[in-house]
Amino acid sequence: MGTSHAHSSSTTDADLVHAAQAGDVSALGSLLIRHRPSLLAFAISLIGYGPDAEDAVQEACLIALRRLGELRDPAAAGSWLRTVVRNVCRMRYRARTDQPLDDGLAATLRSSEPDPTELVWQHATRDWVWHALADLSPPLRLVVMLRHFSSVTSYQDIADVCGVPVGTVRSRLHEARGKLSQALLATADAAHGDVRVVTGEWRRYSQDMVSAVYRGDVAAQLAVSWTPTVDIRGPHDLRNEGYGALVRGLEQDMLDGVGYRVTNVAASRDIVVCEFELRSPPEDPLHCPPGAAWVLHVRAGWVEQARLFQLRRQPVETA
Known part of the structure; x- marks a missing residue:
């Protein structure tokens, strides 16, 4: 500063x-x-x-x-x-x-x-x-x-x-x-902790999560950071099942050939927004939405609530 x-x-x-x-x-x-x-x-x-x-x-x-x-x-x-x-x-x-x-x-x-x-x-x-x-x-x-x-x-x-x-x-x-x-x-000008440290940690975590999905051990990755009773809300009936349904969905994505890439992470003390690009398999280009965002509510280093939001696919123009 x-x-x-x-x-x-x-x-x-x-x-x-x-x-x-x-x-x-x-x-x-x-x-x-x-x-x-x-x-x-x-x-x-x-x-x-x-x-x-x-x-x-x-x-x-x-x-x-x-x-x-x-x-x-x-x-x-x-x-x-x-x-x-x-x-x-x-x-x-x-x-x-x-x-x-x-x-x-x-x-x-x-x-x-x-x-x-x-x-x-x-x-x-x-x-x-x-x-x-x-x-x-x-x-x-x-x-x-x-x-x-x-x-x-x-x-x-x-x-x-x-x-x-x-x-x-x-x-x-x-x-x-x-x-x-x-x-x-009011020009509140004081020394503050560098947010890049927090954001960098969550970006690395997000990238590690993607790697875990590809390795097939995403459940182990979630177990060290998400509470077993995490409240997950989003499409596909993810609500209030812990992360079991999420693990099954990610494993199925891998079997279907879906690709993931971290595109953006914005992190504060207890709220983290992680954005991902989703790539559908070549044989099924409309298999998944183009991207997704996770909103994570964190306390004492543990994710207690997660909200999945899928980006809307842009309509295809026809001649």
Whole structure:
């Protein structure tokens, strides 16, 4: 983490951006405090006065936190932030639906985007992000992790993962963004443990699990980390059977020739999101969905609850 510094009114936007990109979280907080009134006014001019405008600015703050490393012209930070707010407002005005937010920002960023989590790793604010997330309640933390740090981004998909209505997802995201935005604007700048250690451990664990599936000893792998009474919920009648049904399903996948590959892991203190690519056997290309995400609830190192979410297959266009 960067060291906290005082930022005077004579400090330019470019100075704040350079400091923030170097890991000074307080510089990012100062930048957002400086522009927040104009951003809120801009949002109100686009979608009217009310909680939606405030929520749009809060979401823009989180996007700025994640994407500041991509800003190529630090002197243009003000116009970049307004672009972020405009895209957030456009998505809300057009959809108020399940289209992922990041799609609306594609035009403002370089065309070949890294994985969302890689953006966080690229600058030292990552530890602040995850420390702030750890202060949220598990339900709030989960929706933020899914929305901003996984490919399960649509409101409906998040609702399916969490087992709650879409309206609840919206309200939880609103509350979580508000708390994170307040923490950021308060420039809570302290030394935090490096989240890469935790995430790296869970990524290795996920890869070991895939290897265990191929070796045929997945039951032994689960036994050292999942409680025997783990509550598993998902398709194919997995609910409340411990991991026996899961083991049988994975063993059958191997017999059928299904392939697995870990694509993303987002880990906090007690919630882990593990994403996998699934490859159907060549002779049966529609055998399985294109991917899956596990949401694991962990206590004292043991997985006590697991929710399996399968990605939807994109419809095939016909001539």
